[in-house]
Amino acid sequence: MQKTLVIQRYNPEQDHKPHPQHFTVPCDDSTSVLDALLYIQQQLDPTLAFRWSCRMAICGSCGVMVNGIPKLGCKTFLRDYKDDITVEALAHFATEKDLISDMSVFLTHLQAVKPYLINHDTRPQPHQQTPKQLAKYAKFSNCINCGLCYSACPQFGLNPAFLGPAALTLAQRYNLDSRDQGKAQRMPQLNGKNGVWGCTFVGFCSDVCPKQLDPAAAVNQGKVASAADFVIGIFKP
Amino acid sequence: MSEPRQVNRAYQSQLRRNWWLKHGYYQRYMLREATVLPLLFFCGCLLTGLYSLQHSEQSWLNWLAFMATPWVIGLNLLTFFASLFHAKTFFELFPRVLPILPAPLMIAGQWLGTLSVALLLALLLGGVL
């Protein structure tokens, strides 16, 4: 079996904007988009640039747009597409080359929400945490930082300063952790217009999330928290 | 801390005003947001109704006649469907924002609320209660 991939190529040293290039690749039932890209790079055009590593949907490197929808290349299979398949760099991020996006804004947003456990107790023992307490945040701790949700989020597209689904989910993950005492330090970022309030619950982020961790829910739970924080703020000097 | 990256002429595409036409999911989102347009019409109806009611019997009757004109009924039918579509999306979002009970239970409970209100109003105005 063969299929055609239409790849949006962009070389910043030559091009002003991306342009499509067609490649025909052999495939079977198990061929992923990543496999196809590797075939192209190894057999047809070694200059094709893309990121990848684990090829098992856990490292989060290979996010691309497949027919306009953000996907992990390694977990998207050619068998699921009838016609030509368009592959382009993730939407809403700047494209550095071919399928490689500039993820630095994503990293900056991630760091802004203090995504680490803040706890003032320094005893060298493990905290107690029941499975029930763990379950409260466990889902939100599964984010692989692939950035697909940012490509799905029109609010991030319209306003790149919006912290975005993954960062806000991570903030919520720590806020919900029974071991954490850092919520007060994280809330100011969430309370701003580029925090949880930049979201209008489009919900597409949750649809494209390869780990089904429902970032939209996390962000909107953050709205409840931020609203509560607002009320508390009124009564506190 | 990470080093600020020097980006060499990275290509940044800009969203255009019609971005939401590009994908079914975004269209559905816009449709959800647009449910408030017929809602505004119905709010207008209610407001004028309220004005009429406090004003005089004649203006109340005029309002009732206005409500019975075909285009008004048509628009309100649209509003009715908009309100149901809104209800569906809203009810489904609610358990994700406030996960208190299992989602199907919460969704069913909310529909039950909508149904009861409609039934109650119908019974009240139908003179049964």
Add this chain to the structure above:
Amino acid sequence: MQVLETDIAIIGGGGAGLRAAIAAAEADPACRITLLSKVYPMRSHTVAAEGGAAAVTLAQDSMQGHFEDTVTGGDWLADQDVVEYFVQHAYEELVNLERWGCPWSRREDGSIQVRRFGGMKTERTWFAADKTGFHILHTLFQTSFKYPNIQRLDEFFVLDLLVHEQQIVGVLAIQLNTGELYQIHAKSVILATGGAGRVFHHNTNGGIVTGDGMALAYRHGVALRDMEFVQYHPTGLPGSGILITEACRGEGGILLNRDGYRYLQDYGLGPQTPLGKPENKCMELGPRDKLSQAFWHEQQQGRTGDCQGHAVVYLDLRHLGERHLQQRLPFICELAKAYVNVDPAKALIPIRPAVHYTMGGILTDAQCQTSIAGLFAVGECASVGLHGANRLGSNSLSELLVFGHVAGKQAASFAKTAKAAARTEVDQYCQQQQQQLQAKLGVKSADSIAAIRHEMTLAMEQGCGIYRDTAGMQQCLATLAHLQQRYQQVFVSDHSKVFNTELIQHYELGFGLDVANAMVSSALARQESRGAHQRIDEGMQQRNDERFLQHSLAQLTEQGAASIRYQPVRITQSKPAVRRYGAEPSQQEQR
């Protein structure tokens, strides 16, 4: 060429590199730490570790127990003082991670849950569902944000170490998104670049696991130790090699051949344990080397099944039930569904051994210091002496924490006393390297980096696999020499500066070829069978403590070959004995 000054440069942003960075930052808040990684740190291959991390936790367990399992598992080739240090510090490191937010799986009362693992005599493996490596890596990465003295250089690829008179002075790196070269001057450098599994065709490793750090040190005269010991994980998916964690068997999964028979009982791991009642160190919970070897024998005797042209055996998890699987092994369910279209609650998962881990690596002392002053190595790229001839599952995640901590602290204290290097000679060297880089660029030829790499991986699989013989390894060495020649002739056709991934692959292939050579040369010289190194040559099928109770040291010669010497193993309390699994150990203990 840009020049950056720092105190400590850490190469690699995986578990070991991040742990070292945090340790250094805590040891000396005034010290500037630069963390270079060829990928964003959370992409590092630590992310793919699934099963767990070992530390003595339960009341019935003991340091002695963990020590014995590790030494026995490593077929007595581990340095026992290192193992002692390791087992004593593993617990506090796992607690550290807990206190940084790692979502460890819990018992009902809120304490840490531990699971069974291969080759361990009791439950001592901490886990976070079946994504332990993922959670460890992300916890470390996110925790590193707390330290303002950790400066990250994401997507910087290190081309060379800068060494002056046997002292490290920094690294030369290329920034991937600009193509700009950076001289990064550092007083200490920590290599934490991970393993080299990608030199084999069928492996569980990510595409980035190309042996870079091993080759970097090797080329500067640092010995690579015990490189012949390459672990085959018994359960990888056919074709892709995607890892199916040992925790599946820890939870009670069983292995079947094509006749539905639990073949492990025929290989000294029996008797058969009842379904759903796994016993430590028996049957499916034997060590990885034994299990992979059993597969080889089954395949020789035609008792393996077929999955798209690959010989396979089957992992049966059905009796664990949907709910338990979703709770304990959700990622495995996801992987099986996506990549072999199997629902583990309903059907058998086809699996086969795949190269997983390099026990050997850059020779270091127990403080992670290499033979170059100021150069440290830690994690899979290093050989600190913990794993011997075969690593036990769940020891490597603990290793990178325990020794990442050591390396970070050592590097910080070294950086305090070290003097800054002489600039001019380093400058000249870097200019030379830049010219060499330019010389790699050329026209597209019939031969390609991809083709050479492909042949290398096949040669390694064939000549240096689960079972090895002299002729096969000699053939493999010859092939590697030939490939090395072809490599010298092949050019990079992409001339662009921004994300020239072809150029990076060119370097990675060069690194891989050197590492592969060291592996085969070490394997050929070891004329015995021990742990993961199994010979089928006459007279070499047994362990030979008289001649080979020694570490091998591979050193790069002027001609590009590897010369092999040996170094004694440090034995403190456990004298070499027979490795016993299956029913035998419990009988031993009864006696």
Add this chain to the structure above:
Amino acid sequence: MTQPTRSDEPIWWALFSAGGVCFAVLIPGLILTLAIAYPLGLLPENALDYAQIRQWLFSDYWGLAGLVLVGAGLCLPLFHAMHRVHHGMHDLMLRAGGWGKVLCYGSASLLSVLALYFWYLGLSAS
């Protein structure tokens, strides 16, 4: 990193959410009865009797039912609607700056006050 200023969005979001509940729970029933069933003659002729409705909304229990109707049927849905209009303008890249917000929430407030005023007039006349 500078700390962002606190957004006033919680106020509008709270009103939006409350209005959303009304829109989903109360409005369908209201439309069904007032705007569909009655005009189509599916309810008794005297269902919307002037005196009866006035009594319900302006007299019984101090006009509480009227107040509820005004609040849940008008004010909150108005804020709900204008909140979505406000964000919709952003989605459609109609950048009205601060004026868009004033216009949206201002009109919702104005109409709400008007509705309450009508109810008050009814109340005082009864």
